Amino acid sequence: MARTPQQIFESYIHAGPLSRDADALAETFTEDGVFEAPFVPAAADFPRRLVGREQIRSAMAAQYERGGKAGRTPNFAKSSYVLHTTTDPDVFIAEIDTVFDGEGDEGDTTASLVQIFRIRDDRIARLRDYFAPDVID
Numbered sequence: 001m002a003r004t005p006q007q008i009f010e011s012y013i014h015a016g017p018l019s020r021d022a023d024a025l026a027e028t029f030t031e032d033g034v035f036e037a038p039f040v041p042a043a044a045d046f047p048r049r050l051v052g053r054e055q056i057r058s059a060m061a062a063q064y065e066r067g068g069k070a071g072r073t074p075n076f077a078k079s080s081y082v083l084h085t086t087t088d089p090d091v092f093i094a095e096i097d098t099v100f101d102g103e104g105d106e107g108d109t110t111a112s113l114v115q116i117f118r119i120r121d122d123r124i125a126r127l128r129d130y131f132a133p134d135v136i137d
Contacts, residue, residue, distance in 0.1 A: 003122045005083055005092035012117075012124065017074060017098075020064040026057035030123045035059075037129045075101045078108065090119045 003011075008028070015024035029035070035050040042048070046063055050056045078099035085092050094115040102108045113131035117124055 005085060005117070005119075008117065008119060008122065008124065009081075009083055009092070009094055012127075016060070018076065022057050022061035022064055025060050026053040028124050029053055029056055029127075030120050030125045033124055034126045035129065036127065037131065039130055039132060073101055075099045075108070090125075092117050092119075 012025070012028045015021050015028055031053055032051070033053060033056065035056050037046065037048055040046055040048045045066065047059055050059050078101075079097060081094055081096040083092055083094050094117065096113050096115065098111045098113070100109045100111065111132060113129065115130070116126075116128040118126040
């Protein structure tokens, strides 16, 4: 039985942002899966386009090792998301508000983003991740 968009999204979130496991994250993609981050500047450490599980695995491992902005940790209890299905059963959209805990006098920061998922054989065939790199990195 095919997995639902909710199940696929939760697997992706668990493997990536929650556990920061590049191997598990890569396995949520098809062998020829594509991860695109169109808003990432051309000169950034993180590539705008990754093709195939191995490229996704190595780039995400490097990203997880670098970490995000110093002292900022996503607070998943405060964060939220909404999934939208489309007329194409292989495409769904995630609207995400990720809250990063502030430190000291600095208040929380919310990063809003949109991800568009295209699914094939219960895995992510293509993910377009529209986020603001200056807020996330």
